[in-house]
Amino acid sequence: MIKKTLNVKNILISIVGVSVSLCCMAREPIRRQCTIERKDSLLVVENSKIKRVYLWNHGNLITRTIENKSNGYVWNTTDRTPDMSLPGVSTRAQLLSFEVDTIPESTSHYSYIAANMVYAMGDLQIKRVIRLYPDCPAIASDFYFKGTAPGNWYLPQVVNDSLRDIRFVRHGKARKYVPIIEKTAFPGKHWRYRVVEFFEMTDHLNNLVQEYRPLGFCERLYRGNLLFAQNEEQKQGLFFLKEAPSSNAQLNYYGGDYLTFFGQIRMIGFGINKEDLSADAWTQGYSSVVGVYADTEYDALKSLRMYQNKLRKKNTPTEEMVMMNTWGDWQDATKNLNEKYILEELDLCAKLGISHYQLDYGWQTSVKNLPSHSGQNENYRDNENYWLPDKQRFPKGLTPIVKKAKQVGIELGLWFEPNYNDNYAHWAQDAKYLIRLHQQYGIRVFKVDGLRIHNKKSEERVDSLLMTLSEALNDGVCINLDVTADKRFGYFFKNRYGNIFLENRYTDWGGYYPYQTLRNLWMLSKYVPTQNIQLEFLNKWRYADKYNDAYAPANYNFEYLFAITMMAQPLAWMQAHNLPPEGFELSSVIKRYRAYQNRIHQGLILPIGDEPSGQSWTGFQSIQEQGGFLLVFRENNSQKTALIKTWLAPHEKVRMHHILGEGKDFLTETNGNGEILFSLDEENSYSLYQYEILK
Numbered sequence: 001m002i003k004k005t006l007n008v009k010n011i012l013i014s015i016v017g018v019s020v021s022l023c024c025m026a027r028e029p030i031r032r033q034c035t036i037e038r039k040d041s042l043l044v045v046e047n048s049k050i051k052r053v054y055l056w057n058h059g060n061l062i063t064r065t066i067e068n069k070s071n072g073y074v075w076n077t078t079d080r081t082p083d084m085s086l087p088g089v090s091t092r093a094q095l096l097s098f099e100v101d102t103i104p105e106s107t108s109h110y111s112y113i114a115a116n117m118v119y120a121m122g123d124l125q126i127k128r129v130i131r132l133y134p135d136c137p138a139i140a141s142d143f144y145f146k147g148t149a150p151g152n153w154y155l156p157q158v159v160n161d162s163l164r165d166i167r168f169v170r171h172g173k174a175r176k177y178v179p180i181i182e183k184t185a186f187p188g189k190h191w192r193y194r195v196v197e198f199f200e201m202t203d204h205l206n207n208l209v210q211e212y213r214p215l216g217f218c219e220r221l222y223r224g225n226l227l228f229a230q231n232e233e234q235k236q237g238l239f240f241l242k243e244a245p246s247s248n249a250q251l252n253y254y255g256g257d258y259l260t261f262f263g264q265i266r267m268i269g270f271g272i273n274k275e276d277l278s279a280d281a282w283t284q285g286y287s288s289v290v291g292v293y294a295d296t297e298y299d300a301l302k303s304l305r306m307y308q309n310k311l312r313k314k315n316t317p318t319e320e321m322v323m324m325n326t327w328g329d330w331q332d333a334t335k336n337l338n339e340k341y342i343l344e345e346l347d348l349c350a351k352l353g354i355s356h357y358q359l360d361y362g363w364q365t366s367v368k369n370l371p372s373h374s375g376q377n378e379n380y381r382d383n384e385n386y387w388l389p390d391k392q393r394f395p396k397g398l399t400p401i402v403k404k405a406k407q408v409g410i411e412l413g414l415w416f417e418p419n420y421n422d423n424y425a426h427w428a429q430d431a432k433y434l435i436r437l438h439q440q441y442g443i444r445v446f447k448v449d450g451l452r453i454h455n456k457k458s459e460e461r462v463d464s465l466l467m468t469l470s471e472a473l474n475d476g477v478c479i480n481l482d483v484t485a486d487k488r489f490g491y492f493f494k495n496r497y498g499n500i501f502l503e504n505r506y507t508d509w510g511g512y513y514p515y516q517t518l519r520n521l522w523m524l525s526k527y528v529p530t531q532n533i534q535l536e537f538l539n540k541w542r543y544a545d546k547y548n549d550a551y552a553p554a555n556y557n558f559e560y561l562f563a564i565t566m567m568a569q570p571l572a573w574m575q576a577h578n579l580p581p582e583g584f585e586l587s588s589v590i591k592r593y594r595a596y597q598n599r600i601h602q603g604l605i606l607p608i609g610d611e612p613s614g615q616s617w618t619g620f621q622s623i624q625e626q627g628g629f630l631l632v633f634r635e636n637n638s639q640k641t642a643l644i645k646t647w648l649a650p651h652e653k654v655r656m657h658h659i660l661g662e663g664k665d666f667l668t669e670t671n672g673n674g675e676i677l678f679s680l681d682e683e684n685s686y687s688l689y690q691y692e693i694l695k
Contacts, residue, residue: 033134034113036100045115045130049137049306050292057082059119059128060093063184066238068292070137073236075292079185079264084128084143086179088151091122108475109496110134110310123148127282138291138307140243143181143270144282153179154252154273163221163255170218172261178254178268182240182288186263190232191216193260196527197224198246200483200490202503206516209523216263221256223247225492226527228293228300229265235295239304241492242267244286249487251456276456283456286493298606298647301526305604308529312496318444318478319499320598321569322590323413324349325447327360328538328573330508334362336575338393343404348576350408352583353590357405358413358447358480363398365390387416387433402441413445413480420452424461431468438473447480447501451488459494466497480534491528499532499569507553510546512538514556515635518564519612525567525620531601535568537561541580550636551614556684558582559589563661563686566593566631567605567620592660596690600629609633609644617642617678619686627692630656634680643675650674653694663687667694 034047043054043061049069054061060082066075082093096118105111115130127144158177162168195212199205212222216229225244230237242257244250251271259266270285277283291307293299314320326345327333337359349357365385389397398412405412416434419426437443448466453459470477479498481489489495503520505512514537521535540553540561547554553561562570570593603622608630610616615637622629632644648654652670662685668676680687 030102030111030113030134034132036113036115036130036132038098043115045132045139047132048135050139052139052290054083055080058093059095059098059117060084060121060126061117061128066184066290066292068137068236068294070292071236071294073234073292073294075184075186075236075238077185078187079183081183083183084126084180085183086121086124086149087153087177089121089124089149093119093121093126095119096125106313106475107315108313108470110313112310120147122150124150124277133307133310136291136306136310137293137303138239138241138289140287140289140307141182142287143285145270145272145277145285146282147277147279149274149277152274153270154254159254166220169221169259172219174219174221174259175266178259179270179285180266180268181242181270181286182265182267182290184238184263184265184290186231188231188233188263189216191260191262192230192232193222194228195222195224195258196226196228198226198491198524198527199248200246200488201248201485202520203484206520207523208520209527216260219259219261219264221254222258222260223256225257226304227258227260227265227267229260229263230295230300231263237293237295237300238265239289239291239293239300240265240267241289241291241304241307242269242286243289243492244269244271245453245487245490245493249453249490250286251453251459271459272456284460301606302604304527305529314531314601315476315478316598318411318476319569320601321356321411321445322354322572322594322597323356323358323445323534323569324352324354324572324574324576325358325360326362326575327415327504328506328536328571329542329575329578330506332575332578333360336577337362339396339400341577342401345576346401346404346408346410348579348584349410351587352572352576352579353587353594354410354572354576355594356411356413356445358415358445359401360415360447361417361449363389363394363414387437398441411445412441412443413447414443415447415449417450418448418462418465420450420458423455423457424465427461427465428468431465431472434465434469435472438477444473444476445478445480445498447482449482449501451482451486453487453489463494466494470497491524495532499534500528501534501571502568503536505536505538505573507538507540507543507546510543512536512553513551513614514553514561514564515551515612515614518618518633521564521568522607522612522618522620525605525607530567530605530620531569533568534571535565536571536573537565539574539578539583541583542574542578555636558586559661560633560684560686562586562589562593563631563633563688566597566688567600567622589660593688596629596659596688603628606647608646609642617644619644621647623647627690629659630676630689630691631686632678632680632689633686634678634683636683638683640681641677641679643671643677645673645675646670648674648676648693655692655694657690657692659688659690661685661687663689 051067129142131140293303482501603624609618619632
């Protein structure tokens with residue numbers, strides 16, 4: 001008996017040993033690609049693309065150098081003060097802990113190295129987490145706070161008066177009043193910035209990107225999540241990304257995101273104030289990312305996208321989609337929402353080639369037959385059955401709908417609006433509702449709508465809701481985060497759970513213009529991965545009488561409207577019942593597109609041509625190794641041919657393989673500006689090509 005026990009014990013030890021060995025083996029490759037280590041008084045953070053050396057300073061780091069390892073250029077700092085600073089906090093840092101962990105790869109994210117340093121400054125504790133990804137030219141830092149701050153970090157009088165005074169800012173007086181997330185200071189007086197401000201709330205706004213391109217001079221305050229800084233003498237650059245909501249939606253906002261003074265860049269504003277802190281729990285602020293690039297715009301955009309692509313692994317079956325959502329035909333949004341109608345819809349969707357079908361507002365209990373719902377039902381808080389299928393509309397629940405969807409090869413999704421009462425105090429209950437819907441019906445795709453992130457408590461609780469759902473589904477969930485109204489997370493913040501539902505546009509009152517939808521995607525595509533955006537195309541035959549101009553949807557081919565969405569995740573913002581028979585001719589196009597969709601989205605997608613205006617030649621390029629895809633649009637203009645500047649090198653020989661739209665295969669060579677001559681015979685036409693670079 002003793003012998004058998006020993007044998008079992010030995011076996012268990014062996015199993016544990018093998019498990020530890022396998023774990024170590026899994027961690028070894030990334031440890032060879034990424035290193036974060038203390039060397040005497042320094043902290044060195046390094047991978048194959050970037051190296052940043054800090055003076056340790058008890059954990060309150062001070063940058064010494066940043067190296068672009070792709071070309072060997074080294075930035076040497078001219079400042080010896082900490083990179084991060086807080087108003088009224090000047091106590092010397094006292095290190096409490098430091099450790100470096102390997103975060104293993106999962107189904108939703110890639111592996112990376114994380115350095116966690118915790119230090120105290122008086123009664124305030126600060127935790128900084130450095131994230132370093134393999135083969136990535138950028139380093140990210142997350143910040144957490146706990147304890148008591150000596151004073152307020154957000155002073156309305158300073159924000160509303162002093163920070164608006166150019167003279168006050170010009171003399172550097174603003175620095176001591178604002179929390180500084182990240183600071184770099186490099187020599188030279190010949191700097192050019194590109195500051196990019198982003199906008200959501202697309203129910204109210206239709207210009208989503210604003211660029212500012214000033215020269216470095218006296219200290220100025222600029223708005224925008226993203227800043228590119230290039231030294232014109234050295235022809236080298238750095239980019240700074242503030243991982244936060246857009247400027248209009250940030251909490252405790254200072255009226256700007258960056259203070260600049262020649263080669264000194266200060267990213268400001270954590271989005272928290274003194275009252276947001278807790279004595280026993282960490283409060284997370286906004287994060288910083290700093291990356292390097294060489295002298296071209298392409299280098300800058302590629303470096304940014306390399307970082308963005310590290311943040312989330314796409315679950316292809318769940319997230320590559322051509323979705324139909326019931327809410328797009330607004331006047332009919334809830335009127336026809338019932339079992340019989342939806343079962344018929346699914347057959348029609350299968351005929352059209354739709355991959356996902358989403359029931360928007362109206363599937364749940366206690367819904368009035370009105371499209372203009374004003375948020376949540378008044379009985380929401382007290383009605384635990386609210387998030388069950390409405391018994392009148394769906395007497396058998398969603399089971400027949402789910403069964404039918406599976407039969408025709410369509411994934412079912414649902415709309416959901418978290419309970420915002422008491423700053424989302426009921427988030428855990430909402431998570432249970434969503435998990436229950438997954439367990440009962442297998443739902444993995446949820447549109448999360450109606451968010452009102454007006455304070456830190458709401459932000460934390462909504463994030464907890466999304467994280468809980470993701471963990472419960474083993475990272476298999478895809479959340480469509482709606483950014484159409486109110487203050488929400490936006491393009492760069494807490495959107496690691498799926499994609500972005502960009503905009504509501506309707507034919508019901510003549511508000512859908514295809515070229516404007518194309519323009520919004522085109523403007524965003526430099527800075528936001530288009531494959532992470534849901535973009536709408538509508539039923540062009542519906543409410544044609546609401547329009548009387550040249551840009552009306554009825555003046556476009558239905559296939560053209562779909563083509564606008566190809567570089568994003570296409571959203572059929574309509575009900576299939578309302579399409580005429582000719583609308584279903586699109587099915588062959590969708591089928592062919594679906595065969596290429598994932599490959600198209602694997603590339604670095606950037607805009608080409610002119611800004612869409614309804615009269616331009618414009619498009620997108622998906623850039624991949626030795627090839628990629630080109631999507632070209634001729635809008636309403638008289639030119640049958642156009643030279644379009646691409647991201648290809650000058651004098652590059654290219655074979656163009658025609659996939660969809662007007663056009664045919666051809667061989668070509670870019671001119672000295674990287675331009676290609678395209679031909680489209682019809683106005684408002686397009687062509688999708690796969691290209692191969694010939695050696």
